[in-house]
Amino acid sequence: MTSGPLAREGERKIAWVAEWMPVLNTIRDQLRDGGAVAGRRIAVILPVEPKTAYLAACLAEAGAEVTVAFQGVMVHDDVAAGLAARGVDVFARRGSTRDEELEYFHQVLARRPEVVIDDRADVIRLAHTTHREVLETLVGASEETTSGVIALRAMEADGTLEVPCIAANNARCKYLFDNRYGSGQSAVNAVLDATNLLLAGRHVVVVGYGWVGKGIALRARGLGAQVTVCEVEPFAALEAYHDGFDVAPLVDACATAATVFTATGVRHSLGSEAIETLPDGALLANAGGIDDEFDVPALRAAADETRRVREHVEEFRRGDRSLFVVGEGVCVNLSAGEGHPAEIMDLTFSVQALSAAYLLQHAQELAPAVHALPPEIDERIARAKLAALGLQIDALTAEQEAFLHAWEAFA
Amino acid sequence: MPVTDAAARSRIADPGLADVGERRIAWVARNSPVLNRLARNRLADGTLRGKRIAVVVHLEAKTAYLATLLTEAGAEVVAAGSNPLSTQDAVCAALVRRGIEVHARHGATPDEFTADLLDVAETGPHIVIDDGAELTRRIVQHRPDLAAQLEGVTEETTTGVGRLRALEDAGLLTFPAIAANNARCKHMFDNPYGTGQTALTAILRLTNLSAAGKRFCIVGYGWVGQGLARRAQGYGGRVTVVELDPVQALRAHMDGYRVAPIAHAVEDADFVVTATGKIAAVTAEVFPRLKDGVILANAGHHDREIDVAALGAGVEVRPRVVRYNVDEKKVYVLVDGSLVNIAGGDGNPVDIMDLSFSVQALAAHRLASGGVPVGLNAFPDELDREIARTKLSTLGIELDDESEAQRRFAEEWST
Numbered sequence: 094m095t096s097g098p099l100a101r102e103g104e105r106k107i108a109w110v111a112e113w114m115p116v117l118n119t120i121r122d123q124l125r126d127g128g129a130v131a132g133r134r135i136a137v138i139l140p141v142e143p144k145t146a147y148l149a150a151c152l153a154e155a156g157a158e159v160t161v162a163f164q165g166v167m168v169h170d171d172v173a174a175g176l177a178a179r180g181v182d183v184f185a186r187r188g189s190t191r192d193e194e195l196e197y198f199h200q201v202l203a204r205r206p207e208v209v210i211d212d213r214a215d216v217i218r219l220a221h222t223t224h225r226e227v228l229e230t231l232v233g234a235s236e237e238t239t240s241g242v243i244a245l246r247a248m249e250a251d252g253t254l255e256v257p258c259i260a261a262n263n264a265r266c267k268y269l270f271d272n273r274y275g276s277g278q279s280a281v282n283a284v285l286d287a288t289n290l291l292l293a294g295r296h297v298v299v300v301g302y303g304w305v306g307k308g309i310a311l312r313a314r315g316l317g318a319q320v321t322v323c324e325v326e327p328f329a330a331l332e333a334y335h336d337g338f339d340v341a342p343l344v345d346a347c348a349t350a351a352t353v354f355t356a357t358g359v360r361h362s363l364g365s366e367a368i369e370t371l372p373d374g375a376l377l378a379n380a381g382g383i384d385d386e387f388d389v390p391a392l393r394a395a396a397d398e399t400r401r402v403r404e405h406v407e408e409f410r411r412g413d414r415s416l417f418v419v420g421e422g423v424c425v426n427l428s429a430g431e432g433h434p435a436e437i438m439d440l441t442f443s444v445q446a447l448s449a450a451y452l453l454q455h456a457q458e459l460a461p462a463v464h465a466l467p468p469e470i471d472e473r474i475a476r477a478k479l480a481a482l483g484l485q486i487d488a489l490t491a492e493q494e495a496f497l498h499a500w501e502a503f504a
Numbered sequence: 505m506p507v508t509d510a511a512a513r514s515r516i517a518d519p520g521l522a523d524v525g526e527r528r529i530a531w532v533a534r535n536s537p538v539l540n541r542l543a544r545n546r547l548a549d550g551t552l553r554g555k556r557i558a559v560v561v562h563l564e565a566k567t568a569y570l571a572t573l574l575t576e577a578g579a580e581v582v583a584a585g586s587n588p589l590s591t592q593d594a595v596c597a598a599l600v601r602r603g604i605e606v607h608a609r610h611g612a613t614p615d616e617f618t619a620d621l622l623d624v625a626e627t628g629p630h631i632v633i634d635d636g637a638e639l640t641r642r643i644v645q646h647r648p649d650l651a652a653q654l655e656g657v658t659e660e661t662t663t664g665v666g667r668l669r670a671l672e673d674a675g676l677l678t679f680p681a682i683a684a685n686n687a688r689c690k691h692m693f694d695n696p697y698g699t700g701q702t703a704l705t706a707i708l709r710l711t712n713l714s715a716a717g718k719r720f721c722i723v724g725y726g727w728v729g730q731g732l733a734r735r736a737q738g739y740g741g742r743v744t745v746v747e748l749d750p751v752q753a754l755r756a757h758m759d760g761y762r763v764a765p766i767a768h769a770v771e772d773a774d775f776v777v778t779a780t781g782k783i784a785a786v787t788a789e790v791f792p793r794l795k796d797g798v799i800l801a802n803a804g805h806h807d808r809e810i811d812v813a814a815l816g817a818g819v820e821v822r823p824r825v826v827r828y829n830v831d832e833k834k835v836y837v838l839v840d841g842s843l844v845n846i847a848g849g850d851g852n853p854v855d856i857m858d859l860s861f862s863v864q865a866l867a868a869h870r871l872a873s874g875g876v877p878v879g880l881n882a883f884p885d886e887l888d889r890e891i892a893r894t895k896l897s898t899l900g901i902e903l904d905d906e907s908e909a910q911r912r913f914a915e916e917w918s919t
Contacts, residue, residue, distance in 0.1 A: 105821065105822060106822065108821070109712075109821055109822050109825075110712065112797070112834075113713060143712070274714065274716040274740065275714070278708065278714060278715060278716065278739060278740075282705050282708050282709060285701065285702075285705045285853075286705055286709050286849070286850070289531075289850040289851070289853055289854050290535060290853050290854055290855055291697060291698065291701060291853035291854075291855045291856050292701060293697045293701065294899075311740075312738065312739060312740075314738070315735070315737065315738020315739055315740070316701060316735060316738050316739075317697065317701075317738070374534075374535075401527075402527065402530065402531050402534075403527070403528070403531055406531075430709065431709070431712045432712075433714075434708070434712055434713050434714030434715075435712055435713060435714070436713060436714045437714050437716075482717075
């Protein structure tokens, strides 16, 4: 599938995002010139869309041997073809089954990657269970998502984690922008595109007020919605209140909800009790890191009738009430859209590229645990982005610097 | 499938697309409570029976649903698009299958577009629901004989109302016309909220770019421009407004936006969006001032607000995104400078068009009832209020009545 119109369309999409990822372009050149990843095997397990493809292509151009795999509706076949045409091994097909997905991961692990750039810790878990032989050559992994970092921490806590992992998600250049501004814009946008409905005046319920939930609430309000936030964590709930949003228990909020976004990273966050209270016509979309934040199979089982009413919208009718699921209940900005904006992923994937390079150079010095990306690398990316935007900032004066390091506050 | 008369007379791209179009219309039907409740009831009195109504509005699912309701009410509807790039062939196919005559194809040339409109004129409509006065001005210009039998025209857009006014000034508006655009239930919602939301989402989807922190230059601060500015800000953008009218410019200033002449406003703009309803808003004089990598899009009426021809030859780098080179800089134009939310998206939101087309349906009904004076007329205020009340009631929102004291205060001139 490396030639023909599909690959050409994919290549065109990759070339477009490349123009908007100046920091990653610079890092690619630096990695290539410094030889940090030359000849090293890197597996990239991320949704196959143009930005991810460009990360993989940059690592390959810097000299790494790159394999890419992903599953399901988050795969853009044209981009997969375009990436393959750039000489990267790609295992992915839109609409692939769980079994096919496992086969793709198996193929990737058979290449014995030294570093895995993982999503939701899927492949790292396989490396620690069914594919333990991989651990002989695996030096480390870099994790993209909040959900994946939680899983890796759990592995570390029970002593099963055998390689150092970098929580790329927890780099400031990642979560402060990708989760909030990236998901905020693209999840809201995807639902509006998919439904052709107005947001102004609409009652939007945001389940979960982490970085993704914050971004969605902010953008929904920016488009005129009335937003209610549901949380289980008291600090996040207080934060939502002080950000000016209504805060309510899920079951109460859902009773008048026109659109519900889940962004919790927790399975079945929107339970059947809350779903029961939703009014006719409500839209459900998931923007979180877990596919089943609400239970689509249960909705299907309970429905008298289901049908596709628009390309990315499915109706679940029971009696005289219909609910509409946008983007199959998986991450809506990828299933019903093109994922995060390119400039945001410039930051995220600069984190990933440098995280992979750091692991290749320093993994032997790191314990088998979850590590932060070194803050100086994080800061280097932020400064590069500011420079690319033509923005200048101030620096502390010597006097200010001295003040910060003095302990005699009243001296 | 039997070939109906309507099908035989229609000129569309592909009747085989009807199922896809049908699905789109069904979604609109579900989300149009005001049309379903108020307009359908009002139209059922038989006034429209046997009336030939030409619907010349962007031919996508919302317009198709309006055409369907008019047909249900007994009218003989003939439909054409108001812009070849906004015509959806699947929706045309569904309309033809519903027995409605359609003359429209996506991407028709200007000559084909004019031929389609003249074919619609040829059917001798009693009433025209027009967009940009595209059909009305052609009837006046090419078929004055048909103008004589027109019972009325109702116009959808700011630009079209301007054209009808120009016709009236020239003494050529010899039939009744209603400025549907000027109804409060139309321009206060459709233009700012509808176009504001959908133009922004279309721009972001077509480019897959981020809005947060970006500079948006909004050219024109009418109802559409105000909506664009607000939504751009809502997406985290920083807004500069360009306006010729000093009062509107002052308003933009007090709304908190930077206001500047276009030559300055574009210098740091990442996105330039036009909404002037006129032509030549962004021209060759401005091009050298544009920032490298700027995205140009139009949300106004005309596809001539951005002088795309003056940019020379371009390369399509993504679907509907064309790159031009100006000096050493890259300039990207979305959907050839035509309406970005319609040609690059699915048009205004369904629930907004529910209001706009309720205005149109009731305007057509009023024209068919007779008694509307020759010339340009306002949409009746009592109908406007009725539409708003119906919309509020579908939302479950209740209103207070004016109290006796409030009513007396309003009536007294000496207090």
